[in-house]
Amino acid sequence: MKIAVLEGSPNKNGSSNMLAGEFIRGAKEAGNEVTVIDTARADIHPCIGCIHCGYDGPCVQKDDVEEIRRQILGSDMLVFVTPLYYYGMSAQLKTLVDRFCAFNGSLQRKHMKSALISAAWNSDG
Numbered sequence: 172m173k174i175a176v177l178e179g180s181p182n183k184n185g186s187s188n189m190l191a192g193e194f195i196r197g198a199k200e201a202g203n204e205v206t207v208i209d210t211a212r213a214d215i216h217p218c219i220g221c222i223h224c225g226y227d228g229p230c231v232q233k234d235d236v237e238e239i240r241r242q243i244l245g246s247d248m249l250v251f252v253t254p255l256y257y258y259g260m261s262a263q264l265k266t267l268v269d270r271f272c273a274f275n276g277s278l279q280r281k282h283m284k285s286a287l288i289s290a291a292w293n294s295d296g
């Protein structure tokens with residue numbers, strides 16, 4: 172199986188990437204092919220909601236998402252990796268998720284497997 176891991180932490184050696192690293196190690200040991208996409212370091216502009224893409228077409232933004240789109244649609248499974256930021260995903264990962272808009276149709280038709288890996292720490296706990 173081809174797995175795309177979308178890493179969303181700005182801390183390259185932080186907790187969420189450490190968890191992702193263990194997932195990746197196990198996935199590879201089990202014979203899967205893994206592609207890691209570092210959303211915190213990739214050039215990813217925010218969706219501007221123009222819908223020029225028609226939810227399944229070329230995006231007006233010209234950045235790394237053209238290649239990331241190919242990698243995602245070439246995969247069987249998506250793994251979302253994020254630190255918990257105010258009870259949501261990081262802005263870095265969310266910016267990419269919003270850009271799914273331009274391949275929304277293709278993505279839905281694929282019925283991919285998915286998983287969420289997240290690290291959090293709440294000082295009120």
Ligand SMILES: Cc1cc2nc3c(=O)[nH]c(=O)nc-3n(C[C@H](O)[C@H](O)[C@H](O)COP(=O)(O)O)c2cc1C
Pocket residue numbers: 180181182184185186187188253254255256257258259290291292293294
């Ligand atoms: C901007 C920001 C918001 C955060 N919001 C939460 C939160 O809502 N709940 C929580 O338990 N931890 C929160 N945290 C703590 C992080 O989730 C925690 O430190 C996590 O381990 C960071 O992952 P990383 O090491 O991969 O960067 C927040 C941290 C930051 C920097």
